[in-house]
Amino acid sequence: MSSAEAAQSAQSAQSAPPTTPHVSACEDYEVKKFLGFWNKLKGAITLPAKLLPFIILHTLDPVLFLLNIFTLPFPRAKPETQHKWTTADKLLAKACQLSGWGKITESDKKMILSALNNYNAPGDEDSRSPCPGLNAMANHGFIPRHGKHVSLSVICLAIKKTYDFAPTFAYQLTSAAGFISKSSGDGKTWIDLNDIAAPNVIEHDASLLRHDRMFQPDQGPPAVDLCERTLQFAHPAKQPGAPGKKGQNCLNTESMSKALYERRLICSSNDDPQRESKVRNGQYFLPGKLKIFGAGNSAIPLILWDGREDYLRPFFVEERLAYREGWHPYTRESPAGFFGLSFLYFMLVFAKIEHGVGSIFPKKKKE
Ligand code: HEM
Numbered sequence: 001m002s003s004a005e006a007a008q009s010a011q012s013a014q015s016a017p018p019t020t021p022h023v024s025a026c027e028d029y030e031v032k033k034f035l036g037f038w039n040k041l042k043g044a045i046t047l048p049a050k051l052l053p054f055i056i057l058h059t060l061d062p063v064l065f066l067l068n069i070f071t072l073p074f075p076r077a078k079p080e081t082q083h084k085w086t087t088a089d090k091l092l093a094k095a096c097q098l099s100g101w102g103k104i105t106e107s108d109k110k111m112i113l114s115a116l117n118n119y120n121a122p123g124d125e126d127s128r129s130p131c132p133g134l135n136a137m138a139n140h141g142f143i144p145r146h147g148k149h150v151s152l153s154v155i156c157l158a159i160k161k162t163y164d165f166a167p168t169f170a171y172q173l174t175s176a177a178g179f180i181s182k183s184s185g186d187g188k189t190w191i192d193l194n195d196i197a198a199p200n201v202i203e204h205d206a207s208l209l210r211h212d213r214m215f216q217p218d219q220g221p222p223a224v225d226l227c228e229r230t231l232q233f234a235h236p237a238k239q240p241g242a243p244g245k246k247g248q249n250c251l252n253t254e255s256m257s258k259a260l261y262e263r264r265l266i267c268s269s270n271d272d273p274q275r276e277s278k279v280r281n282g283q284y285f286l287p288g289k290l291k292i293f294g295a296g297n298s299a300i301p302l303i304l305w306d307g308r309e310d311y312l313r314p315f316f317v318e319e320r321l322a323y324r325e326g327w328h329p330y331t332r333e334s335p336a337g338f339f340g341l342s343f344l345y346f347m348l349v350f351a352k353i354e355h356g357v358g359s360i361f362p363k364k365k366k367e
Contacts, residue, residue: 064168129220136319
């Protein structure tokens with residue numbers, strides 16, 4: 001190419017219209033900008049819809065709490081209620097769906113309604129959590145027995161039906177799993193039960209039923225020695241003034257405070273190399289938030305089984321519901337109340353337990 005031809009071609013290149021890649025980069029930018037804006041707008045529009053179930057359920061909870069008190073003298077719903085899809089179940093399923101937890105399908109419904117006294121201990125491949133409440137539901141088939149890819153909607157409805165929770169409390173408790181759940185494109189939010197063991201999210205040290213992670217890396221199976229130790233805090237049936245109506249050994253809020261106090265004392269001890277203490281567990285961690293979860297977890301079985309040792313032992317040790325021993329939700333004996341166990345009632349019991357632990361710990365002297 002001559003120098004004149006080269007100069008001409010350079011000039012024509014300069015004056016040439018913008019090339020296609022340049023145009024598409026601009027368009028791409030505009031499209032991305034629009035999509036970003038659209039997603040923000042969509043988020044802002046759907047936020048009230050997502051918050052709505054939360055707001056409604058929290059407003060409703062104190063009402064259910066009061067109704068439970070007022071309806072105490074009336075006959076309780078029958079055990080068959082566990083196998084019926086009630087209006088409250090329908091509304092709760094809708095609230096879960098609105099929250100993006102997934103739709104309850106006909107087969108989910110069938111699974112939740114037909115499970116009962118068909119306990120199977122978990123197999124090696126099954127996913128299990130440090131929570132006996134969730135594991136027991138899987139062991140009885142209220143949620144898939146393998147414990148994997150379980151939608152939060154299924155967990156929520158199963159908690160309500162299995163334990164006779166008020167919809168308000170079932171929803172509130174399930175939202176705790178939101179911290180660790182995953183969302184898939186099919187509009188479902190789900191967990192494997194084992195995900196619940198994520199350290200220091202809800203799972204924590206100084207638990208009543210599991211050794212600390214340092215000593216028990218697999219937080220799935222219960223530590224039977226600790227379960228038995230907790231049950232030893234039960235008041236003997238024949239002791240005057242002992243709690244419990246059935247002449248059974250029973251735990252009460254004071255027993256739970258003492259059990260939690262003992263675990264926290266042992267695990268946080270700086271001078272006991274023989275035990276599960278901080279001396280051997282450099283990663284020991286129990287901030288206030290996790291203490292609250294611990295006391296909360298201990299309050300639920302206490303309320304559901306009225307502290308009865310004969311009902312609590314299978315739940316703690318085998319993660320089995322005490323149908324064989326005579327327990328059934330939805331009966332007059334169940335302390336949950338006519339409308340199921342409310343969040344407010346749970347909060348009162350849990351606060352009593354945590355306050356009890358605080359009052360046992362020696363107060364620090366003021367300087
Ligand atoms: C989606 C709902 C639930 C979530 C996310 C959840 C989460 C957890 C977690 C992470 C733990 C381990 C805490 C620790 O390290 O000690 C736990 C323990 C526990 N949970 Fe749940 N749980 C749920 C529902 C339930 C239900 C329905 C019950 C009772 C029926 C229950 C009763 C318990 C008990 C008794 C413990 C043992 C506490 C201890 O060892 O000190 N939970 N839960």
